[in-house]
Amino acid sequence: MTRARLAVHAHFYQPSRLDPWTGRVPVEPSAAPFHDWNERVNAECYKPNADRGTLPRLSFDLGPTLASWLADADPVTHQRFVADGASAMAQAYHHTILPLASAADRRTEIAWGIRDFELRFGRRPAGLWLPETAVDTATLRELARQGIGYTILAPWQAALGGADSRRPYQVDLGGDHEIVVVFFDSGLSASASFEPEATADADRFARERIATRLLGGPDPIDEPLAVIATDGELYGHHQQFRDLFLQRLVAPDPGTADRGFDIVTLESVVATPAHGPHQPIRIADRTSWSCHHGVARWGGECADADDGRWKAPLRAAFERLAGAIDVVVETALGAALTRDDLQSARDGYVDVVAGAKPAEAFAAERWPAADAATRIHLLELLEAERWRLAMFASDGWFWDDPIRPETRQVMRAAARAARIVDGVAGTRLERRLVEDLAVFSSPSRGLDGAAIYALALDDVGQPAPA
Numbered sequence: 001m002t003r004a005r006l007a008v009h010a011h012f013y014q015p016s017r018l019d020p021w022t023g024r025v026p027v028e029p030s031a032a033p034f035h036d037w038n039e040r041v042n043a044e045c046y047k048p049n050a051d052r053g054t055l056p057r058l059s060f061d062l063g064p065t066l067a068s069w070l071a072d073a074d075p076v077t078h079q080r081f082v083a084d085g086a087s088a089m090a091q092a093y094h095h096t097i098l099p100l101a102s103a104a105d106r107r108t109e110i111a112w113g114i115r116d117f118e119l120r121f122g123r124r125p126a127g128l129w130l131p132e133t134a135v136d137t138a139t140l141r142e143l144a145r146q147g148i149g150y151t152i153l154a155p156w157q158a159a160l161g162g163a164d165s166r167r168p169y170q171v172d173l174g175g176d177h178e179i180v181v182v183f184f185d186s187g188l189s190a191s192a193s194f195e196p197e198a199t200a201d202a203d204r205f206a207r208e209r210i211a212t213r214l215l216g217g218p219d220p221i222d223e224p225l226a227v228i229a230t231d232g233e234l235y236g237h238h239q240q241f242r243d244l245f246l247q248r249l250v251a252p253d254p255g256t257a258d259r260g261f262d263i264v265t266l267e268s269v270v271a272t273p274a275h276g277p278h279q280p281i282r283i284a285d286r287t288s289w290s291c292h293h294g295v296a297r298w299g300g301e302c303a304d305a306d307d308g309r310w311k312a313p314l315r316a317a318f319e320r321l322a323g324a325i326d327v328v329v330e331t332a333l334g335a336a337l338t339r340d341d342l343q344s345a346r347d348g349y350v351d352v353v354a355g356a357k358p359a360e361a362f363a364a365e366r367w368p369a370a371d372a373a374t375r376i377h378l379l380e381l382l383e384a385e386r387w388r389l390a391m392f393a394s395d396g397w398f399w400d401d402p403i404r405p406e407t408r409q410v411m412r413a414a415a416r417a418a419r420i421v422d423g424v425a426g427t428r429l430e431r432r433l434v435e436d437l438a439v440f441s442s443p444s445r446g447l448d449g450a451a452i453y454a455l456a457l458d459d460v461g462q463p464a465p466a
């Protein structure tokens with residue numbers, strides 16, 4: 001008996017819209033009649049998909065920054081995601097392109113993503129979604145080192161001739177570490193995402209697209225698997241009524257004739273290999289699902305932007321800022337005789353960010369010998385580290401032009417981090433940041449990065465840099 005299997009993975013994520021100074025989302029007139037785009041996407045996608053009971057039949061990841069907003073804004077929907085998340089995956093915390101991050105930042109982003117998941121879902125995650133599926137072998141090794149068993153990649157991210165996406169593979173990472181990689185079906189996923197006429201009728205999609213893919217073809221295998229992986233917002237937000245499509249696809253009416261395949265979750269696929277041990281494979285380093293030029297989209301020039309000359313200098317400016325902040329924090333930890341180090345303190349600080357532990361309790365546990373003033377000082381510096389991590393969210397580099405809201409948002413995160421450190425340590429990090437931002441310009445407006453930075457601050461009523 002060889003049954004074909006379909007797994008649908010939804011990557012639920014929105015760029016953060018939080019004002020780093022208030023922790024609230026400002027009004028976005030373009031989202032009217034809703035207060036902001038998070039609320040609008042929730043009404044069109046998160047809430048209806050949760051209400052329809054579709055989530056238990058899916059694999060999904062719910063980005064931690066989005067999940068945190070949802071828990072405040074719509075606790076009922078958030079609770080449905082948690083209760084129906086038996087096959088949920090974690091996500092690297094700030095949606096950072098990990099192959100472009102330092103080793104320390106990779107470790108923290110993964111650790112925060114795992115810890116946030118644990119606090120939210122009440123268990124350790126088995127899998128972790130890599131933002132933009134951006135990957136290299138070092139990132140996979142760090143995932144495995146932190147106990148992650150599998151991730152999802154695009155089939156073109158396999159090295160040497162690609163992968164047969166109908167079966168999972170295993171990547172040997174050396175040192176007794178390995179990780180399972182599930183490749184999504186590029187044709188089915190692209191149809192679901194970009195061919196609205198193909199998803200107008202779920203039964204027809206199942207019959208004409210999925211069944212033919214799984215059961216037809218010249219090279220049949222036992223228990224073939226198809227994984228459809230897309231942005232979760234596709235289902236109801238990017239495309240109207242596709243929440244209904246999704247429901248019918250993964251939870252057909254009881255009377256529906258056998259479609260020739262079963263709905264499975266990735267968790268079950270990975271946990272119970274159909275054909276014995278997964279076959280070995282190697283992956284192509286520095287690749288992703290949304291840039292066909294590797295990971296150039298988030299730090300250089302590629303065909304995804306007409307004029308991407310602003311991207312490398314923006315990243316360089318942030319990297320200089322990040323390095324300077326780290327030196328200040330590391331020095332302060334040493335001076336406070338806490339026997340703590342940046343990596344360890346920062347990895348643990350996610351409990352404060354996630355609201356699981358009051359900052360004072362965290363400081364008292366962590367630095368028992370330090371006096372109250374020192375503890376406050378160190379907490380402020382860790383808050384700077386938080387925003388210094390947030391400024392690397394991939395959204396800032398995704399689009400064509402740094403004048404867009406997503407880039408302004410990462411600039412605000414950078415400003416928040418720089419201003420905290422300048423305030424408590426007497427440094428001039430913001431001044432140098434502004435100088436560094438002035439070396440690139442918006443392709444559409446001609447405004448330089450320093451001017452865009454001033455606009456980004458003005459958006460939330462923050463004073464211009466001195």
Ligand SMILES: [Zn+2]
Binds near residue numbers: 292294303
């Ligand atoms: Zn590209």
